[in-house]
Amino acid sequence: MAAALALGDDALVLSHRLGEWAGHAPVLEEEVALANIALDLLGQARVLLSMAGDEDELAYLREERAFRNVQLVEQPNGDFAHTIARQLYFSTYQRLLYAHLAAGDGEFAGLAAKAVKEVAYHQDHAEQWTLRLGDGTEVSHERMRRACQALWRFTGEMFQPVEGLDVDGEGIRAVWLESVSAVLRQATLDVPEGPQSGAWSAGAGRQGLHTEPFGRMLAEMQHLHRSHPGASW
C-alpha cells in the first residue's frame, strides 16, 4: 500500500495548497479553476487513501514524518507564477504516470483511467498560464522565470522508484522533460539549468523527509480533527 499512500499524499497535499487560494485568486475565473483542480485532486486522494486504509485517519492523524508526498507539492503557493510552475511540473508528471497506469491492469488502472482525464485539464490549464505569464509582460516573464527556476530542484524526486509501482521512472522523466521544455520554450522561458537546478533533486519526501513549511501546513489541516478525538463529522 506504499504506492497508494505516496500517490494519495501527493494529491491530498497539492489539493490543500490550492484550497488556500480560495478568495485570493487574481481573477474570478481562476477562483473557479483553482478550486476545480483542488477538488479533482481531493477526489483522487480520497480514493487512493481509502485503498490504503481509513482516509480521515490517514489524512488527519499521521505526523509529518509519515507523509509520503514529494516535496514539490508541499511547496507554499507563493505568487500566482509559483503556483502555476508547481502545477505545470506536477500535472505533466501526473498525466504521464496515470496514462501509464491506466494502460495496465494493476490495482490503480481504474482510478487512473478516470483521473487521467481530469489531469489532462490541469495540465492544459497550467500550460496556458505558463504561456500567458512567460510571454505576457516583462514583469510576468520575470516572475514566471523565477518560479520555474526556484521549483526545478524539486522535480527530480517525482521520477524515483516507488515501492509497489511498476513504472519506468527514467522513461517518464525523458518524456516529461521533453513536454515541459517545449512549453517553456514556447513561453519564451529558458529550461532551468546550471549547478543550482539539480541541487536537491534527490529530495526525500517519499521517505518522509519534508521541507519546513509542510509541518505548519499539517498543523492547520489537522488541528480541528485532532481536538475532538473519535468524533464524527
Next chain:
Amino acid sequence: MATAAHRIARTREEDSPADEAALAAAYEAAFDAAVAADERIEPRDWMPDAYRATLVRQIAQHAHSEIIGMQPEANWITRAPSLRRKAILMAKVQDEAGHGLYLYSAAETLGTSRDELLDKLHSGRQKYSSIFNYPTLTWADVGAIGWLVDGAAITNQVPLCRCSYGPYARAMVRICKEESFHQRQGYELLQALSRGTPEQHEMAQDAVNRWWWPSLMMFGPPDDQSQHSAQSMTWKIKRHSNDELRQRFVDICVPQAESLGLTLPDPDLRWNEERGHYDFGEIDWTEFREVLKGNGPCNEQRITQRRAAHDEGTWVREAAAAYAEKHTAKDITKDRSKDITKDGAKDGETTA
C-alpha cells in the same frame, strides 16, 4: 410570445412617431403593459432609466455578496475536519464564484461592465450583503451559514426566478438549484454536530446563537422603512415585501431547529394561533445600520482582502491581456496572408 420590443414596434407603426413625447409615452405604456402581463423584459427592450438603475444596483450587490461571501467559508477550507466535508466546502465556495460570474454577466446586459462594478465594490460605492461582515469562529459556523444564511438567501431568491428582467430571472433559476443543495448540506453538517459529542453539540448551538439574528437582517429593513420596495414591487423585480419573506423564513426555521435539537436565541419566539405564524422578537436595527455603514466586525477585513486579491492579481491580468494582444495580432496577420495567397489579389480588398 409577444415581447415588450414587439409591442413597441407595433406601437410605433400604429401611432405617428412625429411627437417625441407621445413616442416616449408609448414606450413607457408598452413597458408597463409587458410587466403587467408578466412578460419578461430583455436586454434590448426599452426600459425606464430608473428600472435599469435599480436592477444594476440590485444585481451588482447580489454578485458582490457571492464574491465576498466566499471569504467567511473559505476561512475553514484548510481546517475542515474530514475529507468529505472539505470536498463539500470547496465545491460550495467554487459554486459561489460561479454565481458571481453569472450575476456579473446578467448585470452587464444592462450596459455596465464587471470591471466597473468591481471598482465600485472596492471603493465602497456598492454594497454586499451585511451578513458576510460576521466572522466564522468555529467549524459549526460553516453549517450555520449553510442552513440559515443560504436558507434566507433562498427565501429571498426563489421569487426572483419570476423577476420581470429575463437575464436576472434565468440566473436565479440556476443559482437557486445550487443554493438549495448547499442549504441541505449545511443542515446536515449541523445535524451531525448536534447529534455528536457534547462539545460538538455546544459548538452547533453557539453558531446558531450567533447567526440567527444576522440571518433575519438579510431580508432588509422593515417594510415601512424600505426605500426601494414599493417601486420594485410595481416593476415585479420584487414579488413579496421584506417582512413577508422574513416571516416565511422564521416559519420554516422553527420546526427545522426543533428537529436539529437546537434552540433559536429568541425568548419571544412562539406560535401565534390567530395569525397562523410564529411571533418573534424585535431585531436590533441599530446593529443592522452599523454593519451596513461599515462598522460590523469584519467589514474592513472583507474589503481589504478583496482589494488585495484584485491588486495583487493586476500583473496576472495584464500578462493575460498582453499575451492575448500579441497572439491575436499575430493570428490576424497570419490569417490575412493566408487569405491573400488563397484569393490572390483578385479584388485587392483582402488587406483593407
